[in-house]
Amino acid sequence: MEKWRTAERRGKGLDHAAMSADETQPKACDERIDLSVAASYQAENGSITTVGSMESEKAAYAFLPQTPIESTDDHLVEFAEAMRTLRQVAEGKAAAQAEAAEWKRKYELEKAVKAHKHHSLIKGCSNCVKDKLEHLASKLTLETASADQAGCCGNHGICSRQILQDQCPGPNRKSDDDKIVGQKAPFRLSWGLNGDKSGQHKHDFVSFEKGDITTAERSNKQILLKWESPPQTVLFVTKPNSSAVHTLCSEMIRWLKEHNNMNIFVEPRVSKELVTEDSYFNFIQTWDNDQEMKTLHTKVDLIVTLGGDGTVLWAASLFRGPVPPVVAFSLGSLGFMTPFPSEQYRECLGNVLKRPFTITLRSRLQCQVIRDAAKDEVETEEPIIVLNEITIDRGMSSYLTYLECYCDSSFVTCVQGDGLIISTTSGSTAYSLAAGGSMVHPQVPGILFTPICPHSLSFRPLILPEYVTLRVQIPFNSRGQAWASFDGKGRIQLGPGDALICSISPWPVPTACLVDSTTDFLRSIHEGLHWNLRKSQSLDGPAA
Ligand SMILES: NC(=O)c1ccc[n+]([C@@H]2O[C@H](COP(=O)([O-])OP(=O)(O)OC[C@H]3O[C@@H](n4cnc5c(N)ncnc54)[C@H](O)[C@@H]3O)[C@@H](O)[C@H]2O)c1
Numbered sequence: 274m275e276k277w278r279t280a281e282r283r284g285k286g287l288d289h290a291a292m293s294a295d296e297t298q299p300k301a302c303d304e305r306i307d308l309s310v311a312a313s314y315q316a317e318n319g320s321i322t323t324v325g326s327m328e329s330e331k332a333a334y335a336f337l338p339q340t341p342i343e344s345t346d347d348h349l350v351e352f353a354e355a356m357r358t359l360r361q362v363a364e365g366k367a368a369a370q371a372e373a374a375e376w377k378r379k380y381e382l383e384k385a386v387k388a389h390k391h392h393s394l395i396k397g398c399s400n401c402v403k404d405k406l407e408h409l410a411s412k413l414t415l416e417t418a419s420a421d422q423a424g425c426c427g428n429h430g431i432c433s434r435q436i437l438q439d440q441c442p443g444p445n446r447k448s449d450d451d452k453i454v455g456q457k458a459p460f461r462l463s464w465g466l467n468g469d470k471s472g473q474h475k476h477d478f479v480s481f482e483k484g485d486i487t488t489a490e491r492s493n494k495q496i497l498l499k500w501e502s503p504p505q506t507v508l509f510v511t512k513p514n515s516s517a518v519h520t521l522c523s524e525m526i527r528w529l530k531e532h533n534n535m536n537i538f539v540e541p542r543v544s545k546e547l548v549t550e551d552s553y554f555n556f557i558q559t560w561d562n563d564q565e566m567k568t569l570h571t572k573v574d575l576i577v578t579l580g581g582d583g584t585v586l587w588a589a590s591l592f593r594g595p596v597p598p599v600v601a602f603s604l605g606s607l608g609f610m611t612p613f614p615s616e617q618y619r620e621c622l623g624n625v626l627k628r629p630f631t632i633t634l635r636s637r638l639q640c641q642v643i644r645d646a647a648k649d650e651v652e653t654e655e656p657i658i659v660l661n662e663i664t665i666d667r668g669m670s671s672y673l674t675y676l677e678c679y680c681d682s683s684f685v686t687c688v689q690g691d692g693l694i695i696s697t698t699s700g701s702t703a704y705s706l707a708a709g710g711s712m713v714h715p716q717v718p719g720i721l722f723t724p725i726c727p728h729s730l731s732f733r734p735l736i737l738p739e740y741v742t743l744r745v746q747i748p749f750n751s752r753g754q755a756w757a758s759f760d761g762k763g764r765i766q767l768g769p770g771d772a773l774i775c776s777i778s779p780w781p782v783p784t785a786c787l788v789d790s791t792t793d794f795l796r797s798i799h800e801g802l803h804w805n806l807r808k809s810q811s812l813d814g815p816a817a
Pocket residue numbers: 581582583584586605606607608609610661662699700701702703704705707759760761
């Protein structure tokens with residue numbers, strides 16, 4: 274199967290070192306402005322990642338020794354070290370290198386073009402300068418692998434494929450397990466303007482010509498997923514204890530087998546139920562242990578969920594790394610993340626399996642708990658990954674929470690109240706909304722910082738950029754304990770000195786849209802929440 278990768282600018286960090294050191298001096302109009310890459314979207318063998326910002330970890334690492342809580346610093350330093358090492362996996366590094374090389378190449382080329390123009394202006398067009406320029410341009414072009422040489426898709430200004438293909442630490446595609454279901458279907462993601470499905474998706478953010486920064490072209494556009502070969506394997510994740518879900522699940526499995534000859538995976542619980550019910554279902558596959566579950570993403574092309582938002586959260590929680598695209602059928606009450614009507618499953622699934630479809634890349638938060646008691650241990654607790662939010666509350670304690678919050682190298686605030694919600698934009702319509710946070714389109718890159726019942730008149734919720742690392746620490750002088758929960762589940766207790774560190778995960782959840790991200794989002798807030806529903810005023814009434 275052909276390997277492919279696409280890199281697209283997403284989070285951006287301004288490299289201020291490249292700007293004027295003395296901010297009081299006016300800048301020359303052609304001064305170099307270097308926008309360093311903080312993140313990029315990539316798709317490799319059917320895995321979708323948002324290779325994350327290294328800036329925030331660097332910043333977190335740099336500031337940790339300066340923070341006021343001395344006793345946990347060593348441990349946090351260790352953690353920062355571990356995080357940094359993790360983030361330096363070949364994928365992220367190579368993508369950043371390729372992108373940096375490309376920006377440098379562009380810059381050099383622009384500089385050369387400018388120099389050439391300048392010379393032409395002063396001395397007239399000299400052949401010598403032109404030759405030098407052409408030589409430089411060809412040299413620069415050679416340094417960047419050509420589309421053909423690299424096996425690059427050739428559509429992007431920046432493509433890190435060649436660097437990555439030998440170094441990617443992704444799933445082992447040649448494992449024995451692959452034989453069971455064959456290889457995964459490759460697909461392409463493309464960014465297009467609204468309604469533009471031409472696949473035009475790479476745009477510059479900087480006009481090198483003048484050194485002006487422009488956002489004339491937006492970074493986040495509707496994303497289109499196009500299969501490069503037909504998908505073969507579907508995983509069903511279903512809400513338990515629902516006869517409607519169970520009936521629909523067996524009907525859909527039959528339909529997919531008989532009409533599309535698909536391989537089917539279900540959860541062990543569902544496998545038992547189906548096989549006991551009818552030996553027809555003997556062909557379905559499942560997993561026996563966590564180790565097998567961890568390799569699911571290498572076998573599954575598509576996830577179908579049958580239930581409500583909770584089932585989507587559950588499905589996402591099965592994948593701690595890459596997540597295959599999710600097609601969520603609505604069998605719950607609200608359905609913010611479940612746009613597909615279950616009654617029309619044939620049409621919906623038929624479209625998704627055969628045609629390009631729009632997706633929302635829902636970012637997730639990864640979180641690490643650092644125990645004060647375990648600060649001398651090398652091993653840290655496994656990171657936890659959430660699609661909605663991390664909640665830190667006072668649990669059964671009758672005291673106010675006292676949570677010290679830091680964002681990269683900055684102190685944010687102390688939360689005194691019932692608690693704090695650190696939410697993704699997908700989670701903005703869930704608990705965070707109930708606590709007074711804004712509703713945010715799931716494609717907006719950000720992290721919501723929403724207090725729960727703060728005992729202060731001025732504590733408004735915040736939305737922070739997606740590339741920061743947040744740290745919430747329980748100070749030693751805190752009166753009570755705190756409890757953390759993850760997408761409303763897995764409650765754990767945090768004691769004085771414990772800290773929780775979270776940042777955006779490089780593994781988003783791609784969910785198929787019924788129409789497109791924005792239409793689906795607006796439909797869900799209208800239909801799910803009756804947002805701003807009000808009877809219109811009649812014309813009659815007092816004259817203006
Ligand atoms: N006061 C509150 O609003 C409150 C309290 C606790 C938990 N929750 C939410 O419940 C979520 C867990 O959901 P569950 O279904 O497993 O538990 P659940 O069965 O208790 O359902 C909680 C409700 O939240 C809705 N919901 C979940 N994710 C959503 C999202 N992204 N946007 C809009 N609504 C969403 C669900 O549709 C459901 O109606 C948690 O992540 C948390 O956000 C909300």
